Amino acid sequence: MSPEIRIGDAEREQAQTDLGEHYAAGRLDHDEYTQRLDQVWAARTRSELDPVFRDLPGGHQVAWSTAAQRGRPVGPTRRPSARVPLPLLVLLVVLGVVAVVTHLPIVLIGLGVWFFFLRGGGHCRSRT
Incomplete structure (x- = not known):
């Protein structure tokens, strides 16, 4: 594949998983790991990922080929979620409270009127 493929x-x-394995093996300290993670998430093409793995054993291309051999999914790994987004949920709660x-x-007046008539206070009594 071309290194300029997006x-x-x-x-x-x-790439983050592979980098995490190098971090867990002690090849990177925390600062290097976070710096390289920033590079991974900023990368737009494969060639921008190469420098992240250049000085690590196995290199960048090996990391991709072993992932395919392990049977990891090639496409997106996230499923669409049917959950309500947090901002919408907050808005619904605020609207409900308001x-x-x-x-x-x-509501209280209605309950008061209902209670008044339930106890018999609403009957008209004639005084004689």
Whole structure:
């Protein structure tokens, strides 16, 4: 493949995993690891990933070929989620609180009227 082919998140995630293995093996200290992770996530092409792995055993191309041999997925590894996004959830909670607070007096009056009539206070009695 051409080194100028654009990469996607799946390739960046694979590079991050491979870099993490080098970090776990003690080949990188924490500062080097975080610096190289920044390079991985900023990379747009395969050639921009090469410098990240240049001084590590196995090199960059070996890291890609072993990933394919291990049977890792080639495409995106994330599934679309059916969960509600956090900003929308926060908005719904705020709207719910506002609705309850602004309509609470009406609800309380309604409950008071219902309770008054339930106890029999609403019957008209004639005094004789």
